[in-house]
Amino acid sequence: MTHQSLGDEIFSAYASGALSGPMRLLLDTQAALDPQVFELCSDAERIAGVLLTAMAPAPLRPGAMDDLFAILDTEAAAAGEAGPSQMVNHDSARKAAKLASQSLDELLVLPEPVRDLALEAAGNWQFAGPGVRIMELMREDGAKAELIRLEPGHGVPRHSHDCKEFTLVLCGAFHDGLARYGKGDLSVADPDIEHKPVAEAGEVCIALAVTDGPLAFTGPLGWVQRALGGMTGS
């Protein structure tokens, strides 16, 4: 079995916003590759949306709407003077232009959420052993997302993890000694499992590897506290 499901809880956590950035990236990327995962993520957000309409309303203070309309009026007046501003961000494009074209082509075919981050990281591949390169995409609260690029026939050294590691194949395929993982397949390695993924002959394999921090569900309970200045929220 090469396609491992993440379980029901992950989708409600996804919709709620409680997942770490790297875990959310994993699901977004999986959703881009797998219509079933897309549907599960969408359904979870649908459920949250319907739950929102079912909330007992908490009235805003009188005048709240007037204040909002006042802001809109101010904005409309400013837009009349200055005209609509062009908010296009060329930064990623500029960084992308610096990349060697060969390396760029490889990144451009990746699914959207990963592609944007990889371009943002300016394709900054780091040597990680013969035929193996790694690009860090995101790090947050002990959770980490990185791209792993394996030349055909090469593999990452045998390793185990402090935390659960999720590996999603974006292109090519690898074999970890137990099973073959192709594009869109997800491998879930528990902390105590040692594994050694090796890319199949013939094609470069690029995978998204996410290690979740010690807190799988960071939870929103501490979010106000964190917002108000780094008191321990979790």
Next chain:
Amino acid sequence: MADFKIRTDVPQGRETLDALVEETARQNRAAFATLFNFFAPRVKSYLLRLNADDALAEEIAQEVMLTVWRKAHQFDRTQASASTWIFRIARNKRIDIARRASKPALDPDEPSLLPEPEIAPDEATHASARDLRVQAALKGLPAEQLSLLQLAFFDGLSHSEIAERLALPLGTVKSRLRLAFDKLRKHLDADDL
């Protein structure tokens, strides 16, 4: 407030809410006011539930509605209903606030986070049909199951965290949630979807 009646208690159907966002995209302020009256107090209620104090909940609810006005032109009812779309905005805002210290992982003004896969043309109405079914299924759920769903979908708690919070055995939480999901799934998997 003088120009608009506040009627937060009026139940709104999906069609109506979707149409209101589309009208808002055409800069229709009366439509936006109706949308505000329905959603702002519910968004505030959602934020209060997540431990925001009254002033913060009010401020974020205002920000959420401002984003609704600014991004209304991006709304597409074939992809998500107004309620799902506005929920995403509210959720992203609160994540943004929680993570403001570090680099924000989400664009708080970008409600359509989930990249859309290529959807076949005959599935254009698919999203709205699914939405109606979720609504129908949730309507029939007992309050007890609804509150479990809120803990999972608003608070993002895992099953064992829910069990701990409610001082219930894990098995009880799992079986109650399974009841709720089975019911949802029965609606979602029905016939022509």
